[in-house]
Amino acid sequence: MTDNSLAGAQRIAAAQNGQWQPLPHISSAALRWGLNAAALIYLVLVYFSVDINWARVAQGLDRGVAFMASFFSPDFITRGGEIAIGLRESLTMTFVATVLGIALAIPVGLGAARNIAPAPVYYFCRAIIALSRTFQEIIIAILFVAMFGFGPLAGVMTLAFATIGFMAKLLAEDIEDAQRDPMEAVRATGASWLQWINYAVQPQVMPRLIGLSLYRLDINFRESAIIGIVGAGGIGATLNTSINRYDYDTSAAVLLVIIGIVLCSEYLSGYVRKWTA
Template sequence: MARLTPNNQYEDPFKASWLIRFAWLSVAAYLAYSFNAMGLEWERIQQGLGQAGILLDRMFPPNFSRWELLLSGLAESLEIAVIASITGIVLSLFFGLFSARNLMPNWISIPMRGLIALCRTFHPVIIAILFVKSVGFGALAGILTLVVASIGFIAKLFAEAIEEISLKQVEAVRATGAGFVSVILFSVMPQVFARFIGFSTYQLDSNLRNSTMVGIVGAGGLGGTLFSAFQRFDYDFVAAILITIIAIIMVGEFLSNIVRRIFS
């Protein structure tokens, strides 16, 4: 928003300078270089659009005849998402609390923040590959992957929410002689509980999506069924799987909105 100068004139918030012009030119030059280095040409895009049309033509109408296989993979994905979300939410409560710099000394909060940052460093697919190599194919690798992803997201935001609370309530509860647990339950959690529920429902929604994605690398769930269908060029069954995933995500979004309204 423009602001008034001492002469009662509005200052241009978008006034240019040579530094800003040079920065924009550098970005434009780098984009042009990147397009050329990666061989991104309009002919390739046109060819890809043509192949996409052929793929879509082979995907429709969807084939739901193997509904038992579809439901089996879907049930496993839901189980992976729910178990991983609940486990990740519970662990994030403690991780986020111990990472809050306004409640914990540095010798506790700094290592915990480093651990949370480590959980957020890699994409879930990379983590899933590591767990598949460690514990083998199946749902366990998917659950461990999504637990790590949940901690990386929820614990970080929960710690930041705790750091923004009013310390007056904390001091008031401490003045009554309450212990550490009572301070957390009666002064910290009431201020951040609604936000924590929001973080948790969002992560559950994210885990529903990621539970199908990690299955592609062997971590269980509907992703494995989807990958097998692609390998068999069974595109009408692929369409059925994708429609099912979309339906589950929409239902999850609807339920998460209800939960947010209840606790907001």
């Protein structure tokens, strides 16, 4: 305390004589230099563990340039049929999986909100969420393909499973942040549990729930473009094949289609959010 005020008095005196610099963000000099040194050491370690093969990189640069160039000459036609089928499959998978996922996420989300769920239910639902959020869609897809065989069903299951973790977590957080007064007021009227959820909780979380659903629809579509790589249907298979064939014009076409759809969905969700807000 006295140390601080002494240092403060010194700084004031220095400022009076025209010397002033802002206080450093980390007040302890040892910690400050320690962190800098740690960052430097980390960079050196990373540099040695990356082990870049510059010859290979130089060789690949041509392909990189070719790929960039193909964005200006995308080929939608040659493999137009495959793109169309892949796209249709991606879109249908996305929609089914989002609806299913949200339908399942609502009970899980209710169960994972500490302020309305009893402890055992809370921990069970939180475990489901943690499991679903930790593993990338592609890992889940590999497992589901092994269980259900190739095809869009494995994809639907994958995306629905991922949707549960995502939506349930955000829904639960939303419910935990909901205002307590209306919840207590409705409970005080003698409403049943379902009535209570319907009147006190639902109105508070509904607008955000709709917004998040649209956002998740968007994410699911983007994810559907990759789970095809491991055989779970969708446009990912088309994309993967074209890249492996170095058929960058088709790859660029697929990527542009994905970008276009994501853009459209963003505009659309902006409007829907305005209506429902």
